[in-house]
Amino acid sequence: MKHSRTAFVVLGMLAVEPRRSGYDIRKAIEASVGHFWGESYGQIYPTLKRLASEGLIEPVPSPRSKRRQEYCITEAGRVCLREWLALPFQNDRPRNEFLLKLFFASEVSPQVAIGHIRELQARNRRAMETMEQIEKLAPKMNAGNPGLPYWMLTLGLGMAMTRAALDWGQTALAELETLEGASGASVPAGHRT
Amino acid sequence: MKHSRTAFVVLGMLAVEPRRSGYDIRKAIEASVGHFWGESYGQIYPTLKRLASEGLIEPVPSPRSKRRQEYCITEAGRVCLREWLALPFQNDRPRNEFLLKLFFASEVSPQVAIGHIRELQARNRRAMETMEQIEKLAPKMNAGNPGLPYWMLTLGLGMAMTRAALDWGQTALAELETLEGASGASVPAGHRT
DNA sequence: CGTGGCATGTAAACGGTTACATGATTTA
DNA sequence: TAAATCATGTAACCGTTTACATGCCACG
Numbered sequence: 022m023k024h025s026r027t028a029f030v031v032l033g034m035l036a037v038e039p040r041r042s043g044y045d046i047r048k049a050i051e052a053s054v055g056h057f058w059g060e061s062y063g064q065i066y067p068t069l070k071r072l073a074s075e076g077l078i079e080p081v082p083s084p085r086s087k088r089r090q091e092y093c094i095t096e097a098g099r100v101c102l103r104e105w106l107a108l109p110f111q112n113d114r115p116r117n118e119f120l121l122k123l124f125f126a127s128e129v130s131p132q133v134a135i136g137h138i139r140e141l142q143a144r145n146r147r148a149m150e151t152m153e154q155i156e157k158l159a160p161k162m163n164a165g166n167p168g169l170p171y172w173m174l175t176l177g178l179g180m181a182m183t184r185a186a187l188d189w190g191q192t193a194l195a196e197l198e199t200l201e202g203a204s205g206a207s208v209p210a211g212h213r214t
Numbered sequence: 215m216k217h218s219r220t221a222f223v224v225l226g227m228l229a230v231e232p233r234r235s236g237y238d239i240r241k242a243i244e245a246s247v248g249h250f251w252g253e254s255y256g257q258i259y260p261t262l263k264r265l266a267s268e269g270l271i272e273p274v275p276s277p278r279s280k281r282r283q284e285y286c287i288t289e290a291g292r293v294c295l296r297e298w299l300a301l302p303f304q305n306d307r308p309r310n311e312f313l314l315k316l317f318f319a320s321e322v323s324p325q326v327a328i329g330h331i332r333e334l335q336a337r338n339r340r341a342m343e344t345m346e347q348i349e350k351l352a353p354k355m356n357a358g359n360p361g362l363p364y365w366m367l368t369l370g371l372g373m374a375m376t377r378a379a380l381d382w383g384q385t386a387l388a389e390l391e392t393l394e395g396a397s398g399a400s401v402p403a404g405h406r407t
Numbered sequence: 408c409g410t411g412g413c414a415t416g417t418a419a420a421c422g423g424t425t426a427c428a429t430g431a432t433t434t435a
Numbered sequence: 436t437a438a439a440t441c442a443t444g445t446a447a448c449c450g451t452t453t454a455c456a457t458g459c460c461a462c463g
Binding site: 026029030033036037053054056057058059099102103106107109110111112113114115116117118119120121122123124125126127128129133134137140141144167168170171172174175177178179181182184185186188189192193196197200 | 219222223226229230246247249250251252292295296298299300302303304305306307308309310311312313314315316317318319320321322326327330333334337360361363364365367368370371372374375377378379381382385386389390393
């Protein structure tokens with residue numbers, strides 16, 4: 022009777038909007054909490070079965086297709102979700118491969134670190150753009166939805182942290198480019214610090 | 215012949231300083247990259263065995279104790295580490311339970327969200343303090359170490375993002391407290407901040 | 408003499424991803 | 436009618452955590 026966190030995202034997504042299929046739920050996760058959470062089908066479909074067998078969600082026939090299986094959250098499911106929401110959140114052990122490589126970067130040439138940071142900047146700029154799009158469109162598409170203020174808050178934290186990372190990247194690149202000049206192969210040996 | 219990322223942290227830690235034991239490595243990870251990476255003993259010890267059997271590290275007897283098993287990175291190990299460092303980094307799928315709970319917070323009372331944010335602020339303030347300590351002490355303890363500039367960069371990103379999160383938290387709390395007042399729920403005067 | 412830190416390990420269980428298999432339905 | 440997308444599912448595999456077991460060694 023213990024649930025993985027996948028179960029709660031699924032429950033949550035069905036609480037936000039009923040009559041979703043496994044496929045829908047995956048897409049909804051991608052589109053709404055994709056910046057900070059992900060799930061695969063291999064996780065979602067078994068979870069759906071399990072939640073249904075426990076009465077936390079209930080399968081309903083789809084008007085669109087016989088193949089498609091839609092679900093609704095039950096009252097028991099809502100209770101379960103609310104209990105979990107009120108529990109203290111746990112910090113997942115962070116795993117940032119970028120930072121790990123940067124940490125050991127003195128083993129390789131400064132260009133490697135510079136390359137990684139540039140790549141990070143590119144990814145963060147892209148992330149920033151999509152978040153800006155969402156920021157613009159979400160209020161219009163979800164006017165009146167009680168979830169909206171919270172959705173905007175999650176977006177706000179994502180944007181704030183991404184902005185901070187972008188700023189850091191800029192100064193970090195500047196720093197490394199001087200460091201590269203100081204120890205790089207293109208500089209005569211006598212000019213080293 | 216494919217290695218998990220655990221192998222590379224271990225290799226990296228032995229590249230930074232030789233003659234470390236599994237226990238040492240764990241502590242070193244905690245102390246230096248703990249903000250963005252973690253490993254458990256159940257992962258470290260088997261990895262050590264495997265790397266040794268592949269000749270990427272080599273066990274050396276300890277002068278301190280017969281029980282203690284120290285390791286050094288080999289030339290092959292260094293090559294392997296450098297290759298990995300140059301490879302593009304992968305973004306791990308982020309999993310932020312705090313944001314997930316905040317996203318679904320309209321299912322529960324605003325106080326729940328407020329409580330979570332306050333808790334986040336507390337954790338971030340603590341993290342900020344330890345990072346500030348490290349920022350102050352690291353340069354003195356590692357003067358001349360070629361890794362130092364990179365270590366400070368990783369610390370810098372951690373601090374920048376934590377600062378951004380702290381700022382966000384402040385405005386988010388302000389916002390939610392008005393939202394709480396607007397929805398009719400009265401708060402006893404003594405409970406306000 | 409006891410406590411806390413040093414030190415090494417393993418087995419079971421878990422959570423999760425990947426790759427694969429299959430086919431219906433919509434749209435260009 | 437071809438391509439894209441919708442849609443469901445599973446089995447194998449992997450990395451990781453947890454809990455447990457053991458015992459040394461230094462210090463107060």
